[in-house]
Amino acid sequence: MVLSTLFQILKKNSRLTRRQACRLGGVLGISFYSLGRFRVRDVFARNRKISSEEERMNLPAPMLDGDVSVEEAIKQRRTVRSFANKPLTVSQLSQILWTAQGITDDRGLKRAAPSGGALYPIDIYAVVGKNAVQELAPGVYHYDPPHHSIEQIVATDAREGVAVASLRQMWMATAPVILVITAEYNRITIKYGDRGRRYAMIEVGHIGQNIFLQCQALGLAAGIVGAFHDNDVARTINAQKNHEPLIIMPVGWS
Ligand SMILES: Cc1cc2nc3c(=O)[nH]c(=O)nc-3n(C[C@H](O)[C@H](O)[C@H](O)COP(=O)(O)O)c2cc1C
Known part of the structure; x- marks a missing residue:
């Protein structure tokens, strides 16, 4: 009863930041994990703003079958x-984002890659070049798994900036799309303490392999980059506060 009342208050007050909400939870001796995880996460998912329907671009539904076996994709992946x-289609981008973090169960709770405690501390940003994805303006887009949609947060081609911030690995900027995968550690350390950082890093590994294998199955290719200046990448893509870049994956046609 007390928990449900508190939940209702928090739900109505979307101006509370995640930090304030967590602090309030701490004072009351509870973790939000026990409070209907999905809804609470949804309410506090944005530090910047909650985007309106007009600002959000819904992505095509993902395909659930393909022509390449998992074994073939693993064997061929490089x-x-x-x-x-050569540009990607929006459907291809949609498929890759879904394979990274898309919702995969009927209740809307579980995602394509496993997550410690199903707390999902990971976000995906797609850095899209000029004429790089058909019918999509250049810019940086943030992926919203529950709505399978993207929201533009930068309106210029930021690929070169990401490549420069990645110790000038300029080959990255030849990819039509660069995926920057970030972790917001306090979403998971609230339950697991420091060990949550380890869990987030393991989760990113799963996501990375999903992206690699999905690209392979679509006849596309991917790279992976761990050498970069975290703050420079975060600034270049206008990442939300506390979203720390963990790995970067350029994707496109080889
Ligand atoms: C965590 C991690 C970080 C990496 N960082 C870079 C990088 O900054 N630049 C790069 O060109 N390759 C990077 N790689 C790719 C590796 O060099 C590559 O996976 C390795 O040579 C094996 O080749 P394969 O992936 O084609 O099997 C990274 C791979 C991983 C897993």
Whole structure:
């Protein structure tokens, strides 16, 4: 009863930041994990703003079958460092984002990659180049798994900036799309303490392999980059506060 009343108060007060909400939970001796996880996470998911329907672009539904076996995709997968000057379709981008973090169960709770405590501390930003995804303006887009939609948060081609911040690995900027995968550690350390950081890093590994194998199955290719200046990448993509870049994956045609 007390928990449900508190939940209702928090739900109505979307101006509380996650930090304030967590602090309040701490004072009351509870973790939000026990409070209807999905809804609470939804309410506190945005530090910046909650986007309106008009600002959000719904993505096409993902395909649930393909022509390439998992075994073939694993056998063929390689880190690619040079991409053809050929755009992706929105459907391909949609498929890759879904494979990384898309919702995969009927209740809308579980995602494509496993997550410690199903707390999902990971976010995906798609850095899209000029004429790089058909019918999509260049910019940086944040993926919203519950709505399978994207929201534009930067309106210029930021690929070169990301490549420069990645110790000038300029090959990255040849990819039509660069995925920056970030962790917001306090979403998981609230339950697991410092060990939650380890869980977030393991989760990113699962997501990375999903992206690699999905690209392979679509006839596309991906690279992976861990060498970069975290703050410079975060600034370049206008990442939300506390979203720390963990790995970067350029994707496109090889
Ligand atoms: C965590 C991690 C960080 C990496 N960082 C970079 C990087 O900064 N630049 C790069 O060109 N490759 C990077 N790689 C790719 C590796 O060099 C590549 O996976 C390795 O050579 C094996 O080749 P394969 O992926 O084609 O099997 C990274 C791979 C991982 C898993």
